[in-house]
Amino acid sequence: MDITINKQxxxxxxxxxxxxPVFKINNLNLWxxxxxxxxxxxxxxxxxxxxxxxxxxxCGKSTFxxxxxxxxxxxxxxxxxxxxxxREKNIFDPKYGVEELRTQVGMVFQKPNPFPKSIYxxxxxxxxxxxxxxxxxxxxxxxxSLRGAAIWDExxxxxxxxxxxxxxxxxxxxxxxxxxxxxxxxxxxDEPTSALDPISTLKxxxxxxxxxxxxxxxxxxxxxxxxxxxxxRTAFFLNGEVVEYTDTSTLFxxxxxxxxxxxxxxxxx
Amino acid sequence: xxxRDKSNQKSIRSMIQENKSSRSQSAVMEKVVPKLFLICxxxxxxxxxxxxxxxxxxxxxxxxRISIVEFFTNTRWFPFAADKHADFGIIALIMGTLTVTAIAxxxxxxxxxxxxxxxxxxxxxxxxxxxxxxxxxxxxxxxIVYGFFALTFxxxxxxxxxxxxxxxxxxxxxxxxxxxxxIPMIASLSEDAMNAVPNSMREGALALGxxxxxxxxxxxxxxALSGVIASFVLGISRAIxxxxxxxxxxxxxxxxxxNLTESIQTMTAYIVQVSQGDTGYGTTIYYSIYAVGMTxxxxxxxxxxxxxxxxxxxxxxx
Amino acid sequence: xxxxxxxxxxxxxxxxxxxxxxxxxxFILATLFxxxxxxxLIYRILSEGLxxxxxxxxxxxxxxxxxxxxxxxxxxxxxxVMAVTAPVSFILGVGTAIYLEEYAKKNAFTKFxxxxxxxxxxxxxIVFGLLGLTIFVRLLGLGSSVLAGGLTMSLLxxxxxxxxxxxxxxxxxxxxxxxxxxxxxTKWQTIRxxxxxxxxxxxxxxxxxxLSRAVGETxxxxxxxxLAYVAFVPENIFSQFTVLPIQLYNWTSRPQEEFHMxxxxxxxxxxxxxxxxxxxxxxxxxxxxxxx
Numbered sequence: 001m002d003i004t005i006n007k008q009x010x011x012x013x014x015x016x017x018x019x020x021p022v023f024k025i026n027n028l029n030l031w032x033x034x035x036x037x038x039x040x041x042x043x044x045x046x047x048x049x050x051x052x053x054x055x056x057x058x059c060g061k062s063t064f065x066x067x068x069x070x071x072x073x074x075x076x077x078x079x080x081x082x083x084x085x086x087r088e089k090n091i092f093d094p095k096y097g098v099e100e101l102r103t104q105v106g107m108v109f110q111k112p113n114p115f116p117k118s119i120y121x122x123x124x125x126x127x128x129x130x131x132x133x134x135x136x137x138x139x140x141x142x143x144x145s146l147r148g149a150a151i152w153d154e155x156x157x158x159x160x161x162x163x164x165x166x167x168x169x170x171x172x173x174x175x176x177x178x179x180x181x182x183x184x185x186x187x188x189x190d191e192p193t194s195a196l197d198p199i200s201t202l203k204x205x206x207x208x209x210x211x212x213x214x215x216x217x218x219x220x221x222x223x224x225x226x227x228x229x230x231x232x233r234t235a236f237f238l239n240g241e242v243v244e245y246t247d248t249s250t251l252f253x254x255x256x257x258x259x260x261x262x263x264x265x266x267x268x269x
Numbered sequence: 270x271x272x273r274d275k276s277n278q279k280s281i282r283s284m285i286q287e288n289k290s291s292r293s294q295s296a297v298m299e300k301v302v303p304k305l306f307l308i309c310x311x312x313x314x315x316x317x318x319x320x321x322x323x324x325x326x327x328x329x330x331x332x333x334r335i336s337i338v339e340f341f342t343n344t345r346w347f348p349f350a351a352d353k354h355a356d357f358g359i360i361a362l363i364m365g366t367l368t369v370t371a372i373a374x375x376x377x378x379x380x381x382x383x384x385x386x387x388x389x390x391x392x393x394x395x396x397x398x399x400x401x402x403x404x405x406x407x408x409x410x411x412x413i414v415y416g417f418f419a420l421t422f423x424x425x426x427x428x429x430x431x432x433x434x435x436x437x438x439x440x441x442x443x444x445x446x447x448x449x450x451x452i453p454m455i456a457s458l459s460e461d462a463m464n465a466v467p468n469s470m471r472e473g474a475l476a477l478g479x480x481x482x483x484x485x486x487x488x489x490x491x492x493a494l495s496g497v498i499a500s501f502v503l504g505i506s507r508a509i510x511x512x513x514x515x516x517x518x519x520x521x522x523x524x525x526x527x528n529l530t531e532s533i534q535t536m537t538a539y540i541v542q543v544s545q546g547d548t549g550y551g552t553t554i555y556y557s558i559y560a561v562g563m564t565x566x567x568x569x570x571x572x573x574x575x576x577x578x579x580x581x582x583x584x585x586x587x
Numbered sequence: 588x589x590x591x592x593x594x595x596x597x598x599x600x601x602x603x604x605x606x607x608x609x610x611x612x613x614f615i616l617a618t619l620f621x622x623x624x625x626x627x628l629i630y631r632i633l634s635e636g637l638x639x640x641x642x643x644x645x646x647x648x649x650x651x652x653x654x655x656x657x658x659x660x661x662x663x664x665x666x667x668v669m670a671v672t673a674p675v676s677f678i679l680g681v682g683t684a685i686y687l688e689e690y691a692k693k694n695a696f697t698k699f700x701x702x703x704x705x706x707x708x709x710x711x712x713i714v715f716g717l718l719g720l721t722i723f724v725r726l727l728g729l730g731s732s733v734l735a736g737g738l739t740m741s742l743l744x745x746x747x748x749x750x751x752x753x754x755x756x757x758x759x760x761x762x763x764x765x766x767x768x769x770x771x772x773t774k775w776q777t778i779r780x781x782x783x784x785x786x787x788x789x790x791x792x793x794x795x796x797x798l799s800r801a802v803g804e805t806x807x808x809x810x811x812x813x814l815a816y817v818a819f820v821p822e823n824i825f826s827q828f829t830v831l832p833i834q835l836y837n838w839t840s841r842p843q844e845e846f847h848m849x850x851x852x853x854x855x856x857x858x859x860x861x862x863x864x865x866x867x868x869x870x871x872x873x874x875x876x877x878x879x
Binding site: 295298299302303305306307308309310312313314316317319320323324327379380381383384386387388391392400403404406407409410411412413414416417418420421422449452453456480481482483485503506509510511512513516517537540541544545550558559562565566569570572573574577 | 603604606607610611613614615616617618620621622624625627628631632635678679680681682683685686687689690691699700703704705706707709710711712713714715716717718720721722725742745746749773774775776799800802803804805806809810811812815832835836839840847850851854857858861865
């Protein structure tokens with residue numbers, strides 16, 4: 001019995017080496033004050049695939065995704081150890097600026113959070129802060145990004161109206177467009193559909209499928225069906241640890257850990 | 270869905286990369302800007318230091334000429350008398366200030382508190398929506414206008430009502446008008462305190478058959494007492510520092526006697542009187558306004574700190 | 588035997604309800620008193636002041652003859668002083684608020700600044716006059732100029748603007764700051780392009796209300812030595828000046844009834860200015876109310 005599991009693990013480890021990793025996480029630990037929120041996290045995130053992070057509330061999945069672009073440091077009492085290597089660079093290296101990292105690693109948040117500006121200005125914000133001022137270039141970027149987020153047709157006639165006039169689902173796709181405008185390498189999505197209705201959720205899910213052609217996507221979701229539908233690989237988090245990490249179909253059809261099985265069959269969480 | 274134009278894709282990402290040079294420039298901004306804002310914040314501290322320093326140094330000069338003992342024990346204030354006959358006993362000015370303040374609080378506390386209770390416990394949301402802006406308007410009227418009102422309306426009115434009449438400058442009229450000026454402040458601060466009392470406390474008492482009045486007096490008011498008292502103390506501080514109403518309607522005859530119908534002078538009114546005259550720089554009278562200002566500052570500071578202490582120390586935990 | 592005597596409860600209920608009724612009546616009366624005073628005050632000022640109100644009254648200089656007196660110098664003096672006060676107090680106030688809300692660490696110094704500001708708000712305005720007299724008029728040698736007056740007024744209303752701006756900045760939700768940081772924006776970029784524009788309506792409302800307080804202030808400028816009788820308009824920030832409230836004080840403190848009448852006319856103008864400023868502030872507040 002023990003031997004078979006070991007064999008499986010070996011196979012998995014071999015499988016993991018198939019892809020080009022965009023992130024390599026090594027022995028990542030994180031504390032909120034005394035609270036040990038992430039424990040010895042160690043796995044690689046593949047390029048141009050969708051990696052889903054699932055687990056019950058409070059398991060550390062949101063905290064984890066926010067370490068990838070160092071947004072977690074906005075909480076003042078956070079302490080971390082270990083390393084996260086993004087494209088051969090340790091993101092905690094003081095020489096590697098946090099602004100530069102976030103230019104490469106974009107983020108879409110739980111609640112749609114457009115700026116209180118026009119739709120155009122929302123999308124143009126990223127290029128602008130990175131020094132692109134040319135109006136023609138900006139126009140192009142805005143259109144391309146809005147098309148990329150599958151919202152262009154809905155907003156092309158009211159680009160200069162306030163973004164707060166959009167519906168929740170449109171706002172979230174606008175936030176995705178805003179993220180695309182600086183052409184990041186990785187897009188982090190922190191429960192992007194938890195505040196949306198089913199139809200908007202579907203649109204965002206379709207969009208994620210489209211986007212993975214060009215971007216590496218990490219998505220946190222509390223919705224297991226969503227993870228099963230859209231992701232290529234899935235990591236199951238529990239109490240700050242990675243219980244299981246493998247390709248999505250294996251994890252859902254043939255989980256190797258009892259706790260994973262309990263979770264995906266709905267025994268807790 | 271979208272055919273990504275390769276050349277353009279390169280351009281945005283590479284343009285951002287190219288702009289890295291401008292980032293060193295913005296890195297300088299990141300360091301400089303917080304310092305600029307810190308300077309703004311420090312100016313507010315310098316204002317306080319400036320006030321204290323100014324008052325202290327000039328007051329010190331004043332006490333080199335007039336003994337501090339005389340200043341606080343003499344009950345006569347006649348600075349304009351010829352040198353040897355001049356008296357600098359601030360008690361006369363303090364009495365004027367306290368008289369006006371006392372009258373003001375007699376007016377403002379019951380009316381302000383009653384209005385607060387009405388707004389918080391009885392009035393409908395609609396009524397509140399009408400009355401609160403009107404109170405705000407009252408609070409926004411400049412004191413010069415209140416002073417005009419005191420002199421040209423309240424004083425003649427009192428003259429008719431009070432048997433034996435009232436002199437044109439007196440303590441009563443500005444006292445009442447200062448009180449009117451403070452009503453909105455006490456009403457709105459007390460109402461805030463009462464609004465903070467959770468509804469469950471009211472409902473508990475109402476469910477036992479208590480009347481609205483009993484709820485207000487026995488449940489809400491005791492629960493909000495610290496906030497309500499703090500509003501009184503702030504009102505007192507405001508009354509002590511009030512200048513134009515007492516200058517216009519109070520007169521300029523400092524006295525330690527309490528006589529509501531006769532002319533008085535407050536600390537603030539004295540400072541204005543000297544500023545208006547042609548007192549030369551460096552005279553004892555010139556320095557006296559700082560000594561009076563210092564006394565005034567200490568009075569109001571104590572009141573403000575007391576109000577903060579009360580509302581912090583006795584803050585109710587609901 | 589019942590612990591509660593229902594009969595006596597019933598009997599007492601009558602008096603308790605009566606007490607409630609009387610109390611409610613008194614509370615309403617107290618509330619109405621304020622409204623009554625406001626009504627009387629406005630009626631008195633209109634009835635005394637309206638007859639003298641004319642275009643000449645606005646464009647004439649002060650005069651020893653009430654029928655020829657006007658507020659032109661005072662009106663322009665007020666505008667000049669505000670032209671100094673508005674930018675200075677806005678920059679200092681908003682700067683302080685941004686520092687306290689965005690940059691300051693939660694330490695003793697920050698707490699000290701915050702307590703200091705709330706105490707400054709309680710200092711009587713006339714004490715600011717003494718400060719201005721010593722520092723600006725004498726120490727910096729500005730004399731009783733528009734500049735000295737404007738700077739003194741700036742310090743007077745600074746605490747109000749700081750507190751209003753802090754409240755406005757606090758209403759900007761954390762989520763949109765995160766969105767900005769998440770795109771690689773620096774702190775200053777986020778403040779300048781996101782937080783400040785979003786908080787601006789609240790900041791403006793607070794600033795206009797604070798300025799309207801400064802427009803009505805008399806005492807500090809009197810202490811500074813602003814002139815009570817001025818027959819010229821300021822030419823630059825180093826000119827001597829008077830302001831509307833000082834002109835009104837001057838007229839009010841004269842014994843002649845006619846001067847009281849034109850004081851009332853001047854008060855009408857002053858109140859109209861304040862009404863306009865407050866309306867603008869309320870308009871901004873309502874227009875941008877609850878955007879987040």
